[in-house]
Amino acid sequence: MSADPSSRRGIPDATVARLPEYLRALTGFAERGITSVSSEELAAAAGVRSAKLRKDLSHLGSYGVRGVGYEVDHLAYQISRELGLTQDWPVAIVGMGNLGHALAAYSGFATRGFRVVALLDQDCDLIGQEIAGLPVRPMSALADLVAARGLAIGVIATPAASAQDVCDALVDAGVRSILNFAPCVLAVPDGVDVRKVDLSTELQILAFHEQRKALARGSVLVDGSLRRVASE
Amino acid sequence: MSADPSSRRGIPDATVARLPEYLRALTGFAERGITSVSSEELAAAAGVRSAKLRKDLSHLGSYGVRGVGYEVDHLAYQISRELGLTQDWPVAIVGMGNLGHALAAYSGFATRGFRVVALLDQDCDLIGQEIAGLPVRPMSALADLVAARGLAIGVIATPAASAQDVCDALVDAGVRSILNFAPCVLAVPDGVDVRKVDLSTELQILAFHEQRKALARGSVLVDGSLRRVASE
DNA sequence: ACGCGTTTGTGAAGGAATGCACAAAGTCAC
DNA sequence: GTGACTTTGTGCATTCCTTCACAAACGCGT
Incomplete structure (x- = not known):
C-alpha cells in the first residue's frame, strides 16, 4: 500500500x-x-x-x-x-572437492535465508560420506530434490570439464538459477540465470592494475618482466 | 613498433x-x-x-x-x-579456514603466472602446519615476504571481523593489490586496489531474479513467502 | 504557528558501455 | 593481376549508469 x-x-x-x-x-x-x-x-x-x-x-x-x-x-x-530473502531458498552444491567442501561449511549462506539442503557428487567414493552434517548424494537425487524440497538454486563447484554436464542435469531437473565456480562458460536455455564467480579472473584483473601502477612508478618492461629503473 | x-x-x-x-x-x-x-x-x-x-x-x-x-x-x-601475466606474481593467502584451505589448493592460480608463496594465519595452533605443501606462517612474516619475495598481491580469506586488521597489515608491509573474500568493505589508502568476491552476494542476486521469475510465472507473495496460485 | 536547519528524492547533465552497420583491408581462386 | 568473398576495425546511435544540484519535505525549537 x-x-x-x-x-x-x-x-x-x-x-x-x-x-x-x-x-x-x-x-x-x-x-x-x-x-x-x-x-x-x-x-x-x-x-x-x-x-x-x-x-x-x-x-x-x-x-x-x-x-x-x-x-x-x-x-x-x-x-x-x-x-527475496524473506523466504528461504533451498540450495544444492554439486562437486565436493576443496571448494565444494569450503562452500558446504560456509556460514555466510545460512545467514541470509539460504539453506544448503544437499551435497552432490558423481564420484562413487565420496557418496555416503558426511560433510558439514550432510551426506553426499549422487546426481540422480536431483529430480527428487526439486520436487520434494523445492530446490531452486544450484551451485557448481566441479572442475571445468564436468561443469556443462552438471549444468545440463540441473536444468533438466528444473533448477533455473545457477552459481558457477567452474572456470568456463555455461550454455543454458532461456529463462535460466547463471552467475559466475571466477577466482583466477579476479587475480588477473588485479595483476593488470598492479602492472599499471608499477609502470607508472617508473619501472620498465624487459622481456615481459618488470624491472625497476634506477630512479635517482 | x-x-x-x-x-x-x-x-x-x-x-x-x-x-x-x-x-x-x-x-x-x-x-x-x-x-x-x-x-x-x-x-x-x-x-x-x-x-x-x-x-x-x-x-x-x-x-x-x-x-x-x-x-x-x-x-x-x-x-x-x-x-601482466608474462611475469609471475607472488601471492600470499591470509586466513587458513575452510576457504583459505581451498584457495591454497586451487590449481587455477598457478596456471596463470600466480604463485602462492606463503600462507599466513594469526592462530598459533595453525602456524607450522603444512597445507598444500606450504607451511603456515605468522603475520609477522609479511614484511620479509614483500622485501625478499617481491610479494605484491594479498588474498584475504579471514572472517569479516579480522579482515580490516589483516588488510592494514598487508598495506603496511607494502602490498598494493588485495583480493578480499571477507564479507565487508575495506578501507585502504589511495594507490591500493581491492577487489571483493562475496559468495553470499552472488546468491542474493540470484534469489532476486529467481523471485522475479516465480512472480512472473503467476505465483504470489503471502507474508513474504511465494505461494503458487492455482493457474487453470 | 512558523521559520530554520537538515536530509531525502529526483530531474537533468554528463560519461561509459553496448550494439549496429559498413568501409577498409586482407585472402584465395583462377 | 583481378575480382569475389570474408572478416576486421570503427564511427555513430542508443542505452545504461553515475554524478550533480536543488526543490520538496520533514522535525524541532521557540
Whole structure:
C-alpha cells in the first residue's frame, strides 16, 4: 500500500548488485544498536557515494524520512523483501572437492535465508560420506530434490570439464538459477540465470592494475618482466 | 613498433574484466590444436557478442587479419602481456579456514603466472602446519615476504571481523593489490586496489531474479513467502 | 504557528558501455 | 593481376549508469 508496485518494475541490474552490500551495512548498524542512519552514513559503510545510494533506494520505494534519514530495521526489511530473502531458498552444491567442501561449511549462506539442503557428487567414493552434517548424494537425487524440497538454486563447484554436464542435469531437473565456480562458460536455455564467480579472473584483473601502477612508478618492461629503473 | 603504445592508455574497466575470459577461451582453442579463430567463434566461446569482442580487442592494438581472423597463440600472448601475466606474481593467502584451505589448493592460480608463496594465519595452533605443501606462517612474516619475495598481491580469506586488521597489515608491509573474500568493505589508502568476491552476494542476486521469475510465472507473495496460485 | 536547519528524492547533465552497420583491408581462386 | 568473398576495425546511435544540484519535505525549537 505504501509503495507503488507498478513503479518498481525493472530495478537496474547495477542497483540489484549493490543491494546485498547495503543490507550487510544495515545489519552492522543494527548490531551496534543504531536505529537510524542518513544516506551519507550508510553510503560510507557500503563504500559508495550517497547520491548513488539514494538513487538506488529510490527504485524500491520511498522509505526514508527527509531531514532524518532511514530507519535501520525497516529499510533492512524492505531490501530483504525485494531481494527475496524473506523466504528461504533451498540450495544444492554439486562437486565436493576443496571448494565444494569450503562452500558446504560456509556460514555466510545460512545467514541470509539460504539453506544448503544437499551435497552432490558423481564420484562413487565420496557418496555416503558426511560433510558439514550432510551426506553426499549422487546426481540422480536431483529430480527428487526439486520436487520434494523445492530446490531452486544450484551451485557448481566441479572442475571445468564436468561443469556443462552438471549444468545440463540441473536444468533438466528444473533448477533455473545457477552459481558457477567452474572456470568456463555455461550454455543454458532461456529463462535460466547463471552467475559466475571466477577466482583466477579476479587475480588477473588485479595483476593488470598492479602492472599499471608499477609502470607508472617508473619501472620498465624487459622481456615481459618488470624491472625497476634506477630512479635517482 | 606494431602497436602504438600511446594509443592504448586507458583500457576501459569493462574490457579489462573480460580479457581473462577471452584468454581462457583462446587457451581452449590452442589445446584443441586450433591455430586461427574468427571474432565470431571466439566470442561464442567467451559468451559475448562478436562486435563487443572486436571493440575490446581493438583497445590493445590491431592483432587480427581482415578476412582471416586472429592467430590463437599470438592473440593469447598479447592479452597475457596486457594483463601482466608474462611475469609471475607472488601471492600470499591470509586466513587458513575452510576457504583459505581451498584457495591454497586451487590449481587455477598457478596456471596463470600466480604463485602462492606463503600462507599466513594469526592462530598459533595453525602456524607450522603444512597445507598444500606450504607451511603456515605468522603475520609477522609479511614484511620479509614483500622485501625478499617481491610479494605484491594479498588474498584475504579471514572472517569479516579480522579482515580490516589483516588488510592494514598487508598495506603496511607494502602490498598494493588485495583480493578480499571477507564479507565487508575495506578501507585502504589511495594507490591500493581491492577487489571483493562475496559468495553470499552472488546468491542474493540470484534469489532476486529467481523471485522475479516465480512472480512472473503467476505465483504470489503471502507474508513474504511465494505461494503458487492455482493457474487453470 | 512558523521559520530554520537538515536530509531525502529526483530531474537533468554528463560519461561509459553496448550494439549496429559498413568501409577498409586482407585472402584465395583462377 | 583481378575480382569475389570474408572478416576486421570503427564511427555513430542508443542505452545504461553515475554524478550533480536543488526543490520538496520533514522535525524541532521557540
